[in-house]
Amino acid sequence: MHDAYFKGLSEALKRAGLMRPTLVIDRARLSANIAAIRKSTDAARLPLRVVAKSLPSPRLLETIMTGMGTQRLMVFSAEMLLQLLPLHPEADYLFGKPLPVSEFLRVADKAGPRVQWLIDTPERLAQYTEAAKARGIALRANFEIDVGLHRGGFADPQALAAAVRQAQAAGIEVAGLMGYEPHVPKMPSPDKAYASAQNGYAAAIDMLQGAGLDPAKLTLNSAGSPTFRRHCKGTVANEVSVGSAFVKPGDFELDDLADLQPAAWIATPVIKASPDQALPGVEALSGALHWWDRNTQRGFFIHGGHWLAKPASPPGLQYSKLFGRSSNQELLTGSKRIDLRPDDHVFLRPDQSEALLLQFGDLALYDGNEIADMWPTLPVSA
16 A cells, blocks of 8 residues: 555565554655755855754764754753763754753753853843852853744844843853744745844844944854745854754645655554444444545554654545544544555654654664664653
């Protein structure tokens, strides 16, 4: 029931003895995505910061960082920072979200000057300043600015200017700005939304110059997988962040990423197959349901389930709305044209990467013929 690509992948998994829920990384597709992304950023002369949460495997991160020629990482939790510091001691780290000051205190001694801590409010700046002074720690503060997403951060140059003056008066290093705009592709007029985000970012940069800071010496971070290609065509930022686009989950099926290929799959075996899937308790109504929706005729219970993913192969499978979701034996249904049997593989495409890659243990690296390696993931952390 699979095309040649998924048939080959299924056979490789069986030869490797991987008859359990497995997260597969396609090495050739990953390499092609790295090359395509680097072609864009190199042409724009934009350094790239790799988003670690979207790629939480040391070998996966190392492969992408090497391929992109970068030592810049974006992290989103103190725990993952602690995991990455010994692996990449020379990297420059930027937090992608502000953390409670207790998390700052928990890791700041080990982090040192390699980390830029994200500041979104004057209150958080005051908390971090007090904590840093009490511990004798140098604080590098990167200020989150709201460029249209409205998820927090400084919304206007005046508020940002006051926070910068607050930092300067306290002897805190102003490391730069971070403005994130993943809403842009979803707007009725993406071009207009991007222009608005750029204007807001430019106003914040002007404010920094007015405060006596040199923007060329600061981290002016922006973008993300949905918008980095727009920045490559013109931006006021001086670096872009990319994570999920390297493996292109389903939520990133965007026009600007059309040249990238899905490089991550969930593979899991069928446990049970029903030739005529009956409804529990109301079996007599099963025929009417099958007539209404032929994709409910057969049932396939898979090993595991309830992942943030959608069935990809064989085509025609769907989740059962009547049975509901299950993380134990998820029911997928299809028409009688689908002839899956127990021990056949089903493939699902993750919607996201950061929410999935830590759920399956080691990642299976597929080289186009065999499962060539198993890449451990980072320890589970929120």
